[in-house]
Amino acid sequence: MGREGDSRSATFDDTRVVEHSMKGFVFEGQTPFEGRVKWVRSFEDVAGVDEDTLVLLKQCSKEVAIQALVRCRCAINLTQAFTAHIQNGRVSATPYAVWSEWTDCDEPLEGDYARISIFSTPCEEWTSDPLRDVPPVPADSGVLATKGGKAAGLLLLKNALGRLKLTAYVPHFIAIEIPTILQWLSAATGADSLDDAYSMMACKDDDIGKIERAFEQLASAWIDEHLASTEAASGCQRWAVRSSADVEDGQKDSMSGTFDSKLDVDRDGLPAAIRCVVWSLFGKEAQLRSGNARMAVVIQQMVVRPRMAGCVFIPHQADSSVFVLEGQIGRDANDLMNGTTDADVCAFAVDRGGSAAVTKLMMNDNHDERTRVMIQGMMETISRQALALYFAMGRGDMEFAVDEHGGIAWLQARALRSVVEVLDLNGYHRAAFTYLRSLAFNVALSNCIPPVAFRVLDGPGLQEFGYTHGIRRRDFEFH
Numbered sequence: 001m002g003r004e005g006d007s008r009s010a011t012f013d014d015t016r017v018v019e020h021s022m023k024g025f026v027f028e029g030q031t032p033f034e035g036r037v038k039w040v041r042s043f044e045d046v047a048g049v050d051e052d053t054l055v056l057l058k059q060c061s062k063e064v065a066i067q068a069l070v071r072c073r074c075a076i077n078l079t080q081a082f083t084a085h086i087q088n089g090r091v092s093a094t095p096y097a098v099w100s101e102w103t104d105c106d107e108p109l110e111g112d113y114a115r116i117s118i119f120s121t122p123c124e125e126w127t128s129d130p131l132r133d134v135p136p137v138p139a140d141s142g143v144l145a146t147k148g149g150k151a152a153g154l155l156l157l158k159n160a161l162g163r164l165k166l167t168a169y170v171p172h173f174i175a176i177e178i179p180t181i182l183q184w185l186s187a188a189t190g191a192d193s194l195d196d197a198y199s200m201m202a203c204k205d206d207d208i209g210k211i212e213r214a215f216e217q218l219a220s221a222w223i224d225e226h227l228a229s230t231e232a233a234s235g236c237q238r239w240a241v242r243s244s245a246d247v248e249d250g251q252k253d254s255m256s257g258t259f260d261s262k263l264d265v266d267r268d269g270l271p272a273a274i275r276c277v278v279w280s281l282f283g284k285e286a287q288l289r290s291g292n293a294r295m296a297v298v299i300q301q302m303v304v305r306p307r308m309a310g311c312v313f314i315p316h317q318a319d320s321s322v323f324v325l326e327g328q329i330g331r332d333a334n335d336l337m338n339g340t341t342d343a344d345v346c347a348f349a350v351d352r353g354g355s356a357a358v359t360k361l362m363m364n365d366n367h368d369e370r371t372r373v374m375i376q377g378m379m380e381t382i383s384r385q386a387l388a389l390y391f392a393m394g395r396g397d398m399e400f401a402v403d404e405h406g407g408i409a410w411l412q413a414r415a416l417r418s419v420v421e422v423l424d425l426n427g428y429h430r431a432a433f434t435y436l437r438s439l440a441f442n443v444a445l446s447n448c449i450p451p452v453a454f455r456v457l458d459g460p461g462l463q464e465f466g467y468t469h470g471i472r473r474r475d476f477e478f479h
Helices: 062-069 082-087 141-164 178-189 194-202 207-234 267-282 284-290 334-338 369-393 429-442 467-478
Strands: 009-012 015-028 033-040 053-057 074-077 096-102 113-120 173-176 239-243 261-265 297-301 308-313 322-329 345-352 355-363 397-402 408-414 422-424 454-458 461-465
Touching (some): 033 062, 033 074, 053 062, 062 074, 141 178, 141 369, 141 408, 173 207, 178 194, 178 207, 178 267, 194 207, 207 267, 261 267, 267 297, 308 369, 322 369, 345 369, 369 397
Parallel strands (some): 033 053, 053 074, 074 096
Antiparallel strands (some): 033 113, 173 297, 239 261, 239 297, 308 322, 308 397, 345 355
16 A cells, blocks of 8 residues: 555555656556556565556566566566666566656655656757668678587677777687587487487486586597687687577577576586587577577687676667667676676767767766776777677677776677567477567567567467467466
């Protein structure tokens, strides 16, 4: 119930309504948002969400967000990161907004019946001219067939930086190619095909441990043969081990979050990390989304002790004339990319005659003036490079890091232009939720394309279902 005597309370259908106002942006639905307030941070909080609930998402994981969003009346994401707004996105039919600040000082209390008015906060210096629509640059098919999508994207980035003569770099990497991984799987499992290997992985018996050890021994021998020269060239002692399947980072789907990555791995931990990444090929989500995928693995130099790390989205979902940069200061951006933390710094930029100009910069209050000046300079340089790479590559979803010496490292660039997904209607429950999370959270929003339609495999033929219809249908059938 509402607070007695609150000057901002009103009576509505015999329920005390507490009025609030905030600055933010409404992605779906209309202001005001109204309902019984429920703060959601973890799975335990989802139990109290129903069709009358106004959910306030605060630094919760993607899995938690999707389960709250399919149950609630409306939702507001309070995490101070555009990345979290994308990753923890929305279900199309659910009114959804993102928050920048409360204008009445008080936060809604758990259990209040609240009516929240939302006022948009455009930057006065934004232009009305949209960014140029740049067609995506396809990765070389030969590279995709041998090194997979992530390695192909890194090579595109490296070549673009060279052509543009930008003072930035792609951290040194080496790829274990798809044919090599297939040979290791065959030798470790005795299987003649990926389907046979998957069947063996699905059997939880004592042979699994033997298969894992055999695979890691092959990986260890490869590392001894191929990595020594890379270590000498880069001086690297810590590595990121990342999937590079042939279905990743493509024109239609990034497959983001489908396969595993292992960060900050030392030399001794590489065989096990490689095995874990390859094993994610046989996970429920990977099988549900792309059962015929083949895996390569990228071993890449970690940017240790970064001054800042983050991401760029070109263009912005709310205004196609601008783009947004977000970062974490003094650490990697893993939590930021997971949607479970606030951004330390956020910048909005526009295209001014082919060069980027930062029009708005927001950062938390924990930085002294010297650090703030440094951050301003980094964001301006990163925005200029990001815009140049976007025009050169047609890829607007990029990750970056600034190393301890001030050098800018570009870690990934993806293009998602259109998406059609295929879903087995009789699929595994938890994997289906994971699939819907990935579909709903970071395909349409991160690339400013309309909410996607997807096809559901139902019996002998494919039937078309709307974006929300498919999600709701799964929700009803599984609950």
